[in-house]
Amino acid sequence: MQDPSRPATGYPAPAFHHPNGGQPPPPGTAYPYAAPQYYNPNYPPPRSYASRSFFRAFLATMICLAVVFGVILIITWLVLRPSLPHFTVHTLSLSNLSTSAQSLSATWHLSFLVRNGNKKMSVTYNALRSSVFYHKNYIAESQLAPFKQDTRSQTTLNATLTASGAYLEPRVIDDLNDERTRGSVLFDVQVVASSSFRSGSWRFRTRLLKVLCLKVPVGVSSNATSGELVGGDRECQTETGDVIPTWASPRECKSERCPTRMWTLLLADLQIHHSDLKF
Template identity: 25%
Template sequence: MADRVYPSAKPTASGGGENVAFPPAKVLPPNATRPFYRPQLLRHRNRRSCCCRCCLWITFTIFLIVILAALSGVLVWFVYRPHTPHFSVSSFQVSELNIKSSKLISKFNLTLIAQNPNKKIVFFYDPTAISITSDGVDIGDGTLPAFTQATRNTTALRTVIGGSAARSIDDASAILLKSKLKNSGNLAVKIQLDTKVKVKMGALKTKKVAIRVSCDGINAAVPVGKAAKTATVANVKCKVDLRIKIWKWTL
C-alpha cells in the first residue's frame, strides 16, 4: 500500500500560498478625515459674532436717533417757524468819564430794545450781565433784571451802568484811553450782554440756553460839565449768538 504525503500546516517562505500582510492594517472610521474642532475655537467665534451683532445694533440705534431728531426739528420748524430775538441800541449817553492815573470813573445811561418776532414762541430771560469796553478795556459793568417777552412783543430795557465809585485799571489801559480821548475826543465803545433764555413753544419748554449779544459802532464823547453826552447810535449793529457749551468748549 502506497504512503500518503500530507502538506505542512504552515506555508513555506518560498511557497506559492497567498501573501498575507502582517500585522493587518487598521481600518479607519468613516469620519476620520474630518477636522477636529476644539471648544475654545467655538467660544472665540461666538464672542466675535456677538460683538459684531452688538456693533450693528448700536450703529442702527444711533442712525435711528439721528433720523428721528432731524424729523422732529423739521416738524418744529414748519409748525412754529422759530426766529432768534432781535436787539438794538435805542440810546446811549455818557454821564461821566474821568481817567486819573490808574483810576477810572464812568457812568452810562443805556436803553436797549428787545424784539420777539415769533408768533408762537415766548422767551424767558434770566438776569443779564452788561459789559462796556473800549479797545478791549473794560470801562463799565451793569445788569438788567430778568424779564419775560411774549409773542410779537417789543420791550425797552433801560439801565444805568457804572457810578461814582472809581475802578482800578492798569497803566497801559489808562494811557491808551487818554490818548484816544486826546486825539479824537471820543471812544469807540462796544456793548456786550450775556444771559440765558428759556423758550416756550405751545406746551413745550426748552432748557435754558446761553446767548451773547454784541453791539458795535458806538462813538462816545466825554461830557463837558454835568450835562450827559449822547452818542450816535444810528449805525449800531447788534449780533445774537448762542453760547452752547459742550464739555470744556463753548460754541
C-alpha cells in the same frame, strides 16, 4: 535517487517568527480604517442665528428712531420758524468821565431796543446783567430787571453802569485819551441773560443768551466829561451758549448787521415738559 512518486515524509517547515519576539504584522491593506477628523478645541463656536437676529433688529430700531426724531425736528422748525431776539443800542450817554494814570471813573446810561420777531414763541429773560468794556478790558457792570416778551413785540431795556476808580493799565488809559483827542471813544457793551422760549405747551430748555454790542462810539473830547452816542442806533450780535463767559476777547462781526442763528438752539434744546402739556 528518490522516487518522485513516493509521498513526502518528515516535519513541516517551522512558522516564521518576528526577530524581536513580537507578533507578525497583519496583512497590509490599502485602507485599514477611516482617519478621525481634526478638531481644534480653541476654535470659537459659530454665532447662533438668534444673536444675529437680535443685533439686526436693534440696529434697525435705532435707525428708525433717529429718522423719526429728525422728522419731528424738521416739522417743528417749519411750524415754529424760531429766531433769536434782536438787540439794538438805542441811546447811550456818558457822564462824570475822569481818568488818572491807572484808573477810570464814569457813568453810562444805556437804552436797548429788544425785539422778539417770533410769530409763535414768547421769550422770558431772567438774571440779566449788562457790562461795559474798553479794548477787551472790563470796566463796570449792572444787574437789570427781568422781563417777558410776547410774540412779535418790542421792549425798551434801560441800564445804568457806574465805574468808580476802575483799574486799567497805563497803556489802556493812554489809548483812551488818544481817542478822546480824536473826538470819540469806542466802548464794547455786553448783555447776558438766562432766556427761555415758549410756544403754547411747548417749552424749550433755558439757555444763556449773550448779546455783544461792539465798538459803540461815544462822542467825547479831551476836555469834556460827558458825551452821547454817535451815528444813531448800533445793532448787536446775539447768540446762545451754556456757560457765562469771562469774555477775554469779543468776536468781531464781519458786517454791520450780524446774523443770528436760531436753528442750533432748536436742534440742541427741543424739550417738552410733560407737566405743561394740556390735552
